[in-house]
Amino acid sequence: MKKSIIFLSFISLSLFYVSCTKDDAQEPDPTAGLTKLTEGYAVGAATKVEIYLENATLTSGYNKFYLALYDSVSGKRIDQSNISLTPMMDMGTMKHSAPYENPASRNSVGHLYPCSVVFIMSSMGGNWTVKFKIDNLENNKIGDLTIPVTVTEPTLSRMKSFTGLHDGNKYFVALIEPSSPKIGINTMEMAIYKRATMMSFPADSSLSITLTPEMPTMGHGSPNNINPTHTRLGHYSGKVNFTMTGFWRLNLDYKSGAAIADSTQYFDIEF
C-alpha cells in the first residue's frame, strides 16, 4: 500500500511537471540578440515594418538587416512577401546606390527576413537612405518604406575598393568574417562587387584571391591559411589563422585568371 502511494504520487508529480513545462514553453523571441534600428509603415502594403540590425550600429561595409513584418491592422505576423532593397547615397550634387542582398526567399526565416546592404562609404559624404519595397503576398498589396540611416566609419576599415588593373573597373570588397576574431582557425569571408553603373553594383565571382596575414609590427605571419574562393553571390570564403592576439594585417592579392587585378589592398584586424 505504502509503495503504491509513493508510486502514484511520483506519477502525479511527473504529470504536473510535464504539464508545467508545456505551459511555460513559449516561442523564443526571434529578434533576441539583435538591435532594433527603427520601425515604420510600408504605405500601400498595409504593413508595419520593424528593422533590426545584427550589430549595434551601421558601419561602412557589409551590414546585415532583419525585417519583421506585421499586418498594420491586425498586428499579425506576415511570413509571405517579396522584399527588395534600394540603398541610396545623396551627396547633393550626385546620387549613387550601393551593393545589397534582398531576402533570398518569399518565406520568412523564423518570422524574419534577412537581407543586407554594403555601404560603400560613411554618412560623412552625404545622406544614406534605404528603401524597402514590400510585396505583401498575404494581402496582395504592394508598398514601400524609406528610412534614413547613419553610417559611421569603423576604427579599422572593413570596406575597401580598387580599380582592376586588368579591366579598369571599380571593385568594392567588404570584409564579413572574421567578425569576432580569435586565436586559432577563423573563417574568412568577404563579398566583392563590381560597379557597373552608379546605380548598379552586381556581385562578382571572377577573381581569385591570395591571402597573406601578417603582424606588421612583429614581422611574422601565420601558417596554413586557406585562400578565399568564390562560393555564391560574390561571397568568397576561406580560412585565416591567428597565432596570437594583437594587430594583424590581412594582405590580399586579386587576380583575374593570370592577370593581376590588384595587389595593394589589405584589411587590418585588432583583437
Added chain:
Amino acid sequence: MGSFIAHAQMAGNKLNADSSRFIELREVKIDAKQKSIHQSLQSFFKANNASTLEEIMNRLPEISFVRRGPYGMDPTIRSLNGGQINTLVDGMRIYGACTDKMDPATIYIEPMNLENIQVQTGNSGFLSGSSIGGTINLKVAEPDYRQAKQISGSLSSGYQSAANGWFKSLLLNYASGKWAFRASGTYRRNDDYRIGGGEHINFSQFEKVNYSFSAKYRYNQYTFLKADFLGDDGWNIGYPALPMDVGYAAARIGSISIESENRNKTLYKWSAKLYANRIKHFMDDTHRPDVPVHMDMPGISKTIGAYADGEWKLNHNQSLLLRADLASTYLKATMTMYQPGQLPMYMLTWPDHRKYQSGVSASWVNNFDSLWRLQLNGRMDIINYRLISADAKEEISILGYPDASRNDLLKNFSAQISRKLNETLKASFSIGYAERVPTGSELYGFYLFNSQDNFDYIGNPQLLNETSFQAEGSLVFHKAANRFQLTAYYKNIQNYITGLFDPSLTSMTIGAEGVKSYINIPGAILKGVELSAVVNQVKYWQLVSTLRYTYGRSNENVPLPLIPPLKNVSSVRFQPGRFSAQMEYEAASSQYRINTDAGEDVTEGYFLLHARLGYVMDIFKCTTSIQFGMENIFDKLYHEHQDWGNIPRPGRNIYVQLKISF
C-alpha cells in the same frame, strides 16, 4: 665545488644493478646492514657546504649539464636529457613550468636536504618511468631519530668571490619518542659572476630561498609515517645564454608517505606515497637592454601522483620488486607582448594540456649461486595527453591537428647477467629495450624560441615514441677500500626526435632565423665508456678519479648535439685527522664532433686546478668546520661543450665556509 665524487652499489638489500650508483653526501648514519659499503665511502663524501646540487652531480661520470646560466642547469645522463630521462625527487615527478627549461627539478634540492643521488642508467633506468636515458632520483633527507640530543642541527654560512655570493643555512632536528621533525632553510644570493680574465657576465645573478619541513612518526618498530613539504622561491635569476631572465619562480612540493621494512618477512620492504606539487614560473625581460618588444612569459606546472612499491624475498636466491605509480600533470604557459599603442599580443606557448601517466614495473633477481646472478626488469606505462581547453585546441588546430590528444602504451624490458670472476672481480652485461613519449614541448610547443640554434620550435602531436635498443657491460674490481669500475654502453635509438627547418613557416621571435618542427628521424647511435676509481691504498690518502667519453651520431652519420667530450676529474685528498687538504683537477678535451644545425661550434679543451682545505674543531661542544678553497686557480677562461651560447664559466674563485653543528 664538490669534493666528493663517488659511486657504489647499495648493499645487497637493494635490487640495484651495476647500472645504479649512489652518491652519499651527508655524515652517514651507520646501520648494521649498510655498514660495509657506507663506511668505506663515508670519508670521501663530506660535502662542500656551499656547493649546489648541480656541482655535486657534475662529478658523476654519467651526468653532465646543459647550461643556460649559472642557475637551473639541465641534467643529462650520458647526454640524454629532458624527456629522455626521469628526474625525480623522492620518487615524485616534478615537471618544470618553463618552456625554456630554466627550471629542472634539481634546483629545488639543497645539498643539505639531500640524502643521496640515485642514478639509474639505461637498463634499470625505466623502473620508475618509461625512459630511454635513465632516472635521477634525489632522495631527500628525513628527520633523524638517532641523534643523542632532542634538538640538534647546524648553522652554515659561506662566501664565494667569483659571484660575490653568500649563502646561509639553518637545519633543525627534533626527536622525541615516536616523533621526529626536521626543518631547514637556505638563502643564496649571487651577483654577476667573474670569468677567467676578469670580465663579468651580465645577467648571471640570482637570489633564492629554499625551505623544508618534515615530520616522521614511528607507528611500530618497522613502520613509519611521514609528511614532507618543500618550498623554493627564486627571484631575479639571470640566464645569460637566453634572451630572458626569471623574475620569480616558486615551487611547492608536498607528500605523505608510509614505509615499512622488516627483514624477517617475505614482503620485507614496502612503501606508498601520495604527492602533489605546483611550480610557477615568470620569465621577464625588463632588465635587458635593446629588447625589441617587451614580453611576459608565465608558466605553471601542477602534478598530483601516487606510487606504491614492495620488495619480496621469494626464497634464499630470489627476490622481486614491484612498483605501481600514477601521476597527472597540468602544464600551461603563455606569452604576452606589449607594443606601444597596440592591444597586447597574447598567445599560448604551451597550450594547456594534461598528461596522465600510469605504469607498473617489476624487477626479479635470481642469485643462482655465489657466482652467477640474473636480473630481469620490465615496465609498462599507459600515457594519455589531452589538450584541455577550447583555446588550446583552437591554437593547435592552426598547425593542422584538429585532434591533438594521444594515447600511448609503452613497453620496456631488460635482462642483466653478472658473474663473479674471482674474489675481487665481477663482470656484468645487460641488454634492454626502452621507450619514451614525447614531451609537452615536443607535442604542443607553440613557437618556442631556442637561442642555441636561433630557431622557433613548433610541436608535432603525431610524433612517434622514441625507442632504444641498448646494451651495457661493466667490470668491477673491488678489494679492501679500493674500487675500480669500467662501464661501456651502446644505444641504438629509433625515431629520434629532433627539429627540422620548415621553410613554409615564418618565425615569431624577432631575429629568429626560421621555424623548426619536431620530427622523428630514423635513428641515432649513442655509445661511450666510463671509468671510475676510488683508491685508499696509503694511510690518510685517498684518490678518486672518473673519466668518460661519449660518442653520438645520427643515422646519416651527423654528430648528435650536446655530446660532452672526453673528460677526466681527479681528486687526491690528505686527511690525517682534523685537517684535510685536497687537490683536484678537471680536464676536458676539445669537442670537434659538433652539430652545426643545432647551433654548435667547436669547443676548446681545458684544464682546471682546484685546491681545498678543511679544519674541524670543537668550540663549546659544537663541532665547527671551516672550509677554504680556490677553484680554477689558473683563472682559465673556458666553457663546456654543452654550455649554450658559449658563455664562459667562472674564473678563479675563492670560497670560505663555516659550519657549526650542535
